[in-house]
Amino acid sequence: EIIFAVQASINDGGNANNGNWLNQLAYPGGGGSFSCCGFQQPSQDLVNAYQVDGDGLPVLNPGDLPNPTTTANVLDPRIDLTIGRDEVPYWDWGVHAPNWIRDRAFSGPYSPKKYMQYKADPASTGGWNNNATNAINFPVIRLSVVMLLLAEAEIMLSGTGGGSIDRARELVNAIRRRAGNCA
DSSP states (O other), X not given: OEEEEEOOOOSSSSTTTTSBOTTTTTSOOSSTTOOSOOOSOXXXXXXXXXXXXXXXXXXXXXXXXXXXXXXXXXXXXXXXHHEEXXXXXXXXXXXXXXXXXXXXXXXXXXXXXTTOOOTTSOOOSSSSSTTTOBOOOXXXXXXXXXXXXXXXXXXXXXXXXXXXXXXXXXXXXXXXXXXXXXX
């Protein structure tokens, strides 16, 4: 799935300097198992973008979803691979709760989840926030991005007779099927 990634490692004698530091400030900042930092939280607009219709296709002009639960709205199931939401398990850390957010009035009710490690993963033995420095590789180019670039080229070249809108549609639908299968 990943074409190119930045490799990370911890506990390799490098005082966590080779670890993934990208989540240092994004780590949930409230109580419980988390002590830092709660910045760079998912926006309400991102949450709204996960609304889908009955066929699982994105809703074009979604309205606000105030703290959607798993049953309140029709949501793309991938939301829970990306965004920590109240009343939904957050990997193996437990169920996301309001006290996981440092200041909900300022930053909203959601936590980043996509590149956060599991509680069972080894903690770093170095760095200033050992639990937040992890060995999760950071993908730079994914297969789906390459497929979308190809679909875009097909559309752009369709006006010259060199590409095909039907082929572009096939590529986009293949991405949707793959994403639906993982969710």
